[in-house]
Amino acid sequence: MADIVVLAKATVDVSAVKIDAETNEPILKGVPMKMSDFDRNAMEEALRIKAKLGGKIKLLTAGGPEAKDQMRNLIAMGADEAYLVTDPAYASMDYTAVCRLLVAAIKKMGHTDIILAGEASIDLYSGQMGPRVAGALGIPSVSYVRKLTPDKDKLVVEREMGDIVEEYSVPLPALITVTKEINEPRLPNMMQILGASKKPVTEWKADALGLTAPDLVPRSRIKGLKALTMKRKNILYADDAPVSAGKLVAALRGEGVLGGGPK
Amino acid sequence: MTVMIFSELDSTAGELLAKANELAKGLGTGTIALAGPTNSKEKLTRLGADRVIHLHSDAAAMPVLMSESFSEAIATACTEIAPQVLLVGSTRWGREVAARVAGKLGWGCALDCTTVILDADKALNVERLVLGGNAMSTEVFTTLPAVVAIPPRTIPCNAEDSARKLEIGDKNFVLPPSKISLVKTTRREASGVKLDTAQVVVSCGRGLKNKDDIKMVTELAKALNGELGCSRPIAADLKWLPKEHWVGLSGIKVRPKVYIACGISGQIQHLAGMRDSALIVAINKDKDAPIFKAADYGIIGDLYKVIPELMNQLRTCK
Numbered sequence: 001m002a003d004i005v006v007l008a009k010a011t012v013d014v015s016a017v018k019i020d021a022e023t024n025e026p027i028l029k030g031v032p033m034k035m036s037d038f039d040r041n042a043m044e045e046a047l048r049i050k051a052k053l054g055g056k057i058k059l060l061t062a063g064g065p066e067a068k069d070q071m072r073n074l075i076a077m078g079a080d081e082a083y084l085v086t087d088p089a090y091a092s093m094d095y096t097a098v099c100r101l102l103v104a105a106i107k108k109m110g111h112t113d114i115i116l117a118g119e120a121s122i123d124l125y126s127g128q129m130g131p132r133v134a135g136a137l138g139i140p141s142v143s144y145v146r147k148l149t150p151d152k153d154k155l156v157v158e159r160e161m162g163d164i165v166e167e168y169s170v171p172l173p174a175l176i177t178v179t180k181e182i183n184e185p186r187l188p189n190m191m192q193i194l195g196a197s198k199k200p201v202t203e204w205k206a207d208a209l210g211l212t213a214p215d216l217v218p219r220s221r222i223k224g225l226k227a228l229t230m231k232r233k234n235i236l237y238a239d240d241a242p243v244s245a246g247k248l249v250a251a252l253r254g255e256g257v258l259g260g261g262p263k
Numbered sequence: 264m265t266v267m268i269f270s271e272l273d274s275t276a277g278e279l280l281a282k283a284n285e286l287a288k289g290l291g292t293g294t295i296a297l298a299g300p301t302n303s304k305e306k307l308t309r310l311g312a313d314r315v316i317h318l319h320s321d322a323a324a325m326p327v328l329m330s331e332s333f334s335e336a337i338a339t340a341c342t343e344i345a346p347q348v349l350l351v352g353s354t355r356w357g358r359e360v361a362a363r364v365a366g367k368l369g370w371g372c373a374l375d376c377t378t379v380i381l382d383a384d385k386a387l388n389v390e391r392l393v394l395g396g397n398a399m400s401t402e403v404f405t406t407l408p409a410v411v412a413i414p415p416r417t418i419p420c421n422a423e424d425s426a427r428k429l430e431i432g433d434k435n436f437v438l439p440p441s442k443i444s445l446v447k448t449t450r451r452e453a454s455g456v457k458l459d460t461a462q463v464v465v466s467c468g469r470g471l472k473n474k475d476d477i478k479m480v481t482e483l484a485k486a487l488n489g490e491l492g493c494s495r496p497i498a499a500d501l502k503w504l505p506k507e508h509w510v511g512l513s514g515i516k517v518r519p520k521v522y523i524a525c526g527i528s529g530q531i532q533h534l535a536g537m538r539d540s541a542l543i544v545a546i547n548k549d550k551d552a553p554i555f556k557a558a559d560y561g562i563i564g565d566l567y568k569v570i571p572e573l574m575n576q577l578r579t580c581k
Contacts, residue, residue, distance in 0.1 A: 014395035099366055162355075164450060219409065234556065241564055244572075249573065
């Protein structure tokens with residue numbers, strides 16, 4: 001029997017972010033939200049562990065109130081319980097503050113064997129939160145796991161580190177972050193999705209977690225976001241293959257980049 | 264007050280020391296390098312560390328560096344030495360260590376930072392790629408101390424100064440055993456390709472219909488004295504090529520003189536991996552493919568026709 005917590009984040013749908021042509025900044029207002037992609041892999045892995053060992057899966061998200069709707073997708077996959085940790089100051093929180101919320105929530109949940117998270121969130125793509133939470137809880141962690149075999153008191157995990165594939169035996173409790181390769185997340189059916197909308201999401205505010213404002217002061221803030229534009233020549237050839245190829249080779253020769261070709 | 268650095272790789276540690284010395288100057292302080300079993304204390308000194316502090320293990324040599332052990336020792340070192348900034352090499356392993364340390368200590372932390380500077384108010388600013396590679400975020404630490412992880416080959420390393428003498432700090436820290444045990448390591452069948460230093464990269468994407476067609480792209484790469492790359496679908500989804508060839512946000516970031524994208528649509532995550540190329544060329548039969556906006560030169564055409572024609576032209580040129 002395993003008590004599993006799945007950490008998930010509701011973020012902007014990165015593929016739907018447009019750039020403001022005047023300010024050259026990404027437009028984040030009004031962008032649809034979604035649960036970060038890798039979190040679905042984490043939930044899927046939790047379901048597989050539960051299938052093997054039995055137990056309970058608790059979904060945990062820190063976010064604003066809009067996160068609740070996004071959580072339904074992961075609940076529909078098969079979470080037993082769902083928790084949203086929320087605070088009016090969430091929007092200005094950094095990793096330090098959010099980590100405090102998550103850690104306090106995990107402690108409040110009681111006994112936990114396994115914490116699963118995606119390798120990184122799609123919006124910030126840092127991979128900080130998983131190992132950060134593990135460091136705060138003082139439990140072992142392995143990131144970028146691509147294969148996981150659960151046993152009653154340990155997990156055997158595999159990950160790639162450059163040229164080497166490492167296999168570890170991890171005692172519980174432990175935190176694991178997973179890559180996309182680890183599994184193919186199941187798609188909930190209509191019944192599951194409808195059922196998810198009826199399942200309650202427990203909301204915990206900071207004071208319910210024993211945290212006060214000074215505990216949640218961020219130590220960094222985002223000063224600005226600048227869109228990355230690529231200013232390239234955009235010279236296109238749309239002729240028949242031989243003609244285009246000829247023009248391209250001539251252009252590359254002109255750019256001085258064909259030095260190493262065969263004579 | 265000090266700026267402390269750690270990387271499991273001496274080369275990266277050297278780069279971090281260059282940055283550390285720059286920050287230390289601005290903060291009016293000095294630099295300390297933490298040296299683990301894979302580091303050379305003398306080399307770190309020559310690369311600019313004012314002091315070197317040893318992280319050592321009582322156990323026999325570790326076959327693999329355990330992030331749990333290192334984060335424990337480094338957190339203890341940070342508590343005792345109290346640096347203002349800890350710079351860590353942002354490798355996969357380094358990020359894990361940096362995040363664990365930050366979590367344990369409750370410090371601010373930013374990983375994969377490509378720019379690290381003190382602003383006009385002497386506050387620590389970092390820049391990193393966000394939103395799938397769409398944008399650069401500038402973050403400021405309102406409170407120090409903080410942990411900042413910088414990827415290898417981001418900061419130029421200073422030349423070694425052979426005149427610098429090793430100054431061992433009076434403290435050293437034990438690397439405790441990790442609760443995790445290593446079962447085994449397997450060497451992957453690495454193709455030996457080193458895309459991150461390649462001068463020419465020719466990549467293939469979903470435009471390829473069969474795995475065998477990669478040969479055609481490889482030949483083009485060879486003809487240009489370049490290396491073969493690919494987009495995410497080819498490496499991660501179809502698994503037609505091992506990870507070393509994957510160019511992208513979660514793959515390798517390349518900076519060649521020429522990058523040629525064949526049958527790659529140009530998703531933001533792919534562009535994030537090759538945007539620093541000096542020259543970008545795209546071949547795609549879809550005139551609306553986003554890759555063309557990111558290219559200096561492009562051929563709107565069928566790569567199955569275009570690549571053989573390019574091979575013809577290259578054989579006859581000069």
